[in-house]
Amino acid sequence: MSNKQRVYVITGAASGIGLVTKQLLESRGHRVIGADLHNAEVIADLSTAPGRAALVNQVTSISGGAIDAVLAVAGVDINGPLTVAVNYYGAIATLEGLRPLMLTSDSPRAVAVSSITSVHPFNEQLLNAMLEGTETLALEKAAEEKFVYATSKRALSRWIRRNALKAEWAGANIPLNAIAPGLVKTELLQRLFDEPETRKRIIAGTPMPLGGPFEPSAAAELLAFLAGPENGHITGQSIFIDGGADVVIRGDATW
Ligand code: NAI
Numbered sequence: 589m590s591n592k593q594r595v596y597v598i599t600g601a602a603s604g605i606g607l608v609t610k611q612l613l614e615s616r617g618h619r620v621i622g623a624d625l626h627n628a629e630v631i632a633d634l635s636t637a638p639g640r641a642a643l644v645n646q647v648t649s650i651s652g653g654a655i656d657a658v659l660a661v662a663g664v665d666i667n668g669p670l671t672v673a674v675n676y677y678g679a680i681a682t683l684e685g686l687r688p689l690m691l692t693s694d695s696p697r698a699v700a701v702s703s704i705t706s707v708h709p710f711n712e713q714l715l716n717a718m719l720e721g722t723e724t725l726a727l728e729k730a731a732e733e734k735f736v737y738a739t740s741k742r743a744l745s746r747w748i749r750r751n752a753l754k755a756e757w758a759g760a761n762i763p764l765n766a767i768a769p770g771l772v773k774t775e776l777l778q779r780l781f782d783e784p785e786t787r788k789r790i791i792a793g794t795p796m797p798l799g800g801p802f803e804p805s806a807a808a809e810l811l812a813f814l815a816g817p818e819n820g821h822i823t824g825q826s827i828f829i830d831g832g833a834d835v836v837i838r839g840d841a842t843w
Contacts, residue, residue: 594693595655596620596815597647599634599682600662602627604774605701609659609808616812621650624662634662634678635670644685656693657815658686660700665737665776669727672714675740677723680747683764690762695817698757701807702745702766704794704830705738707837718743719750741768745826752824763823765814770794770830771801796831 596613600606601622610620623630623643630646633639647655660679664671679700690696711733717726718740730736745766751757752764771777771794781787810829813819828834834842 591617592817594618594657594695594816595651596657596659597623597651597655597682597686598659598661599623599632599643599678600701604776605769605772605804605807605811606659606661608804609661609811612805612808612812621647621655623647634682635673640678640681640685643682647686648689651689653689654692655686655689656695657697657699658683658690659811659815660698661811663701663776665780667734667736669730669736671736672718672726672730672740673723675737676718676726676743676747679744687756687760687762691760695820696760696762697815697817697819698762698764699811699814700744700748700766701811702748702768702826703738703741704768704770704828704833704837706741706745706768706826707834708738708793709735710739710742711735714739715743715746719746748826749824758823763814763819763821765819765822765824766826767807767810767814768826768828768830768834769807770796770828770833772804772807773801774804777801794830794833795836796833797836798831800831802831 598606598610598620601610602624610622613620622628623632632643660682663675683698714729714733717729748764748766757764
C-alpha cells in the first residue's frame with residue numbers, strides 16, 4: 589500500500605474522537621483539515637444551513653478543491669432538536685457537501701460516527717421524519733419526543749446503508765461507512781456521567797463485556813482504516829466497536 593500523503597477533512601476535530609483521529613492521521617504524515625465550532629482550521633456550525641455551506645466553502649478554498657477523505661465525527665447528545673440538526677443533518681451535509689471534492693482522489697473514502705445507541709430503543713415518528721420528511725418537521729418532532737440521540741444515530745446508520753450503493757458513492761468508487769462506538773472516554777460521555785442517574789442508565793444500556801469504556805484512540809484507528817486506501821471493499825456498514833455491546837443487545841438477530 590502506498591504511503592502517499594492524503595488530505596482528510598474531520599468534523600468535530602477540536603475534541604474527543606475527532607481530535608485523536610486528527611492527531612493519528614497527522615502522525616502518519618497526512619494533512620488534516622479540522623472543522624469545529626472552535627479550535628479548528630475551519631470554524632463552522634453544522635447545526636445550521638449557513639454553517640454547513642461555510643464548511644464546504646472553506647474546505648474548498650483551503651484544500652484547493654481536492655481532498656481524499658471525509659470523516660463526519662461532530663456530534664452532540666442533548667435530548668432535543670440540536671442533536672438531530674448536528675448528528676443527522678450536519679453529518680449528511682458534510683458527506684454530501686464534500687463528496688465532489690473527492691472525485692479526483694485515487695482512493696476517496698467517507699466515514700461517519702454513528703453509535704451503539706443506533707440499536708437502542710428509538711422513536712419511529714422521529715426516525716421517519718428524518719428519513720422521509722423535512723428537517724423542519726424532524727426538528728419539531730425532536731422537541732417533543734424521547735430517544736432523540738438514539739434515533740438520530742439510527743437514522744444516520746440507515747442513511748449510510750441506503751446511500752452507499754448509489755451512483756454517487758459506490759458508482760464513484762467511494763466506500764461510505766460508519767463506525768458505531770460503545771462508550772468512549774470523551775468530554776461528551778463525561779458530561780453525561782456527571783449526572784449519577786444518567787450514568788447508571790447509560791452503563792446499563794450499553795453493557796461492554798470486552799474491556800468496558802475505552803479511549804478514543806481505539807475508535808481513531810478504526811476510522812483511519814475505513815477512511816484509508818486499505819479499505820477498498822467495505823461499504824454501507826456500521827462497524828460496531830463496542831466491547832460486545834451489540835452482541836449483548838441484538839444477540840443472534842444479526843451478524
Ligand atoms: P466530544 O464532545 O469530545 O467531541 C464532539 C465535537 O463535536 C466537539 O469538538 C464539538 O465542538 C463538535 N461539535 C458539536 N456540535 C457541533 C456543531 N454544531 N458544529 C460543529 N462541530 C460541533 O465528543 P466525542 O465523544 O468525541 O463525539 C464524537 C462523535 O462520536 C459524536 O458524533 C458522538 O455522538 C459519537 N459517539 C460518542 C460516543 C462516546 O461514548 N463518547 C459513543 C458513540 C458515539
